[in-house]
Amino acid sequence: MVDHDDDDCERMTPSRRAILGAAGALFAWSFVPKFAYAAAGSRDPRFLLVILRGALDGLSAVPPIGDPDYAGLREGIALAKDGPEAALPLDGFFYLHPAMPNLARLYKQGQATIVHAAATGYRERSHFDGQDVLESGQPGAGATQTGWLNCLIANLPAGEGISRKGVLGVGVVPPLVVRGDAPVLGWAPPRMARAGSDLTMRLADLYGQRDPGLARALAQAIETEGLAQRRGMAGEQKGGGGPDTADGMRRIAEGAAALVGADDGPRIAALAFEGWDTHANEGGAKGRLANLLGGLDGAFAAFEQGLGPVWKDTVVMVATEFGRTAAVNGTTGTDHGTGTVAFLVGGGVKGGRIVADWPGLKPEQLYQNRDLKPTTDIRAVAKGVVSELFGVSGPVLAETVFPETGDLKPLQGLVV
């Protein structure tokens, strides 16, 4: 039976056989009640990547109200610094969308950094290629079926424990950023009764004899389920909204926090929220985008609460494939653009700051006279965070995790 067999991480990872062995080891783990991994006294960091699919309008999430050209471009959806639905103040130039009070609080507490006028190296405007670049870490789309988080844990120094714990991908369909040869744990908010463990064990046995690809996936699912049970997540409510609703975002965030917060859980996770493609009737202080931003803001609270004692060592990074047009389009929405915002949130963030080399919003300052011009590369942000959190070396990041980014220095000082 066939499994995918690309890829760019291949030479840095153990052989396929060793991986299968690792999956087997994971499988055995689910019967071990508890592990304590972290060496006493050392930091035991957590990293969660939240992908916003559909291209977040950064100029609405973090409006540059201090820019004299902002209000004119945004007729019908511009936010104001005064009035009943005022945006939340950040530094007097940038404001925060009023649907995000938690983020404003975390910013004030020094636990949130906002990166503005940011983008990956991708300069076209296809959602799907843009997400591919954001998640694969490759310079172009379609290059690989391996995500950069998978690549990252495959390249952490041996004995770290983090690699062995795998990377968590939330969702029935895991995000590309976690896919690859290193162990991937899967979890999604429960929507129906789970099968009995006897059936699962028999299938694991059958796959072991017949189908290595299915055997590996099932072993990883069993491992996560064991972890979820130990975290008391078995009796959760079923049903609820999807990843494009505030309710769905909160449930996804709670689940991810419970698993990543566990002593014996994965240290790295990725999840995706959907619905950000606001071509029409985007709304201002209230409306479609406001509802989504409120959902994201609720997810920040769920992360903070769910991660509890390890929140102080946590960095949540929020990124989207690209931004939207600087001007409103003909239908009170915005079309696909380029520069946008990224968020870093968590007790591990050296926060209370806005990282932005502001390009301005005059026509000639826009990218192709159309979009917010990107001046900070999201990959430099990601490289900075993971190098400080996990001690990954510059060359590994520049050549393997984010290939061909030798000229793109990791942004320093993002982490406490």
Add this chain to the structure above:
Amino acid sequence: MAETGELKAGAIALQRFGLGPKPGQGEAARAQVRDRLLAEIAVGSVAQPEGVTFSGAAEIGKALYDFEDQEKREREARRVSVAQAPQGAQVANAAPQSQMASAPKPANEPALPYRTYRDEVKARVDLALAAETGFGERLVMFWSNHFCIGATKSNMSRIMAGAYEREAIRPHVFGRFEDMLIAAESHPAMLDFLDNRQSVGPNSPAGRRRGRGLNENLAREILELHTLGVSGGYAQADVTNLARIITGWTVVGREGVLGFPGSFAFNAGLHEPGVTPLLGRRYDQPGKAQGIAALTDLARHPATARFIAMKLARHFVADAPPRALVDRLALTFRQSGGDLPTVYRALIEDDAAWRAPASKIRSPQEFLLASYRALDRKPDFGQIIGPAGVMGQPFWQPSGPNGYADDNAAWASAEGLKTRVDVAAGWGRQAAGSVADPRVLSEDVLGPLLSPETKQAVARAESKPQAIALLLMSPEFQRR
């Protein structure tokens, strides 16, 4: 041995190109599969679902507008009744009797858009369960996903999702690609889903009067997802120009000024005037003809042929299909002018498509249909939408205009597989009363594909429900 190999290839083909055998059908169906598939192509049509409430989009649109008007009246009546509680008698008079009676709603029935969606999903699944090989239905699923709309976007896309497939996809599955392309892009469901009904030419009469403008959502996805593909050689200017060309392609409003409410209309008052270039050509046709000409040229573009050939081969054969196969399909597409039966024939007759190992995991919808066929069950709507939803592929509800994924990396994930186990366990319990002997069923449904290991696992199961679940979750049933 040669004969065994032939039967095995036939068994895989039934799953690869169809929806898998029904009980008692296995042995006969596996013989001469290729001839059966070619005969289906020769027939050249797919059936239309039966028992749906509305015949087409126009009728649905009218019903939707009436429904929305009614809801508005009821909302206002409630507001009035709250404000003027003692004068309840006046509230009843607020809506004329005839309108109140027009949509009697049984208790616990969902509202009209979801009710219509429900009936359309059920009718479509009934058709797939009744089909002989299911090849035609698989093609419908493929094209419906290629030109997908999302039912969660609005009341209109929800209520029209089924009609869209019936009107834009099914009539053209065995026809020409350009006809399907034009039918899809001009369907009210698509014009609503990708916002083109709101797009206004900046220099059109309406644009000059109201200061409204373009929405390039549909134009971009036509180029990126429906025709050329993302690397098909177009630029941002082409996206904007195509958006200009198709301004005015809209949906008739509730007043019915331009036609029957809810149907397609070309509104000249929204159309951007003048000659517009696209991919190096000039389009100077008047009105709607400009968009038709542009779509026709896009359908015949070599990049479109390559893109469709790749998607077909990836869907039916392998995540990374043989390059030579893709080349042959693309050439056939071009030489035949996008005649789809000719392309399918080339696919079915190609040994590369026939001999490839069963590497692809069935999509959740394929798994659902194949399971209900194998178990000979007639599911109700809840038994369809529940499992399809939890497995990540509810009908007509992809999370974006690129449709559902079509590779193992998406569907054979840890959580995806575990969810399938949960679903299969439920089906095992439901079917335990009707399946006489799971061992016999395994032989019947899998035939020469049944491995000794799966055979043993089914035979040793602790219960009949478990045995059925093991059959459905076996590698032989999961992969095609």
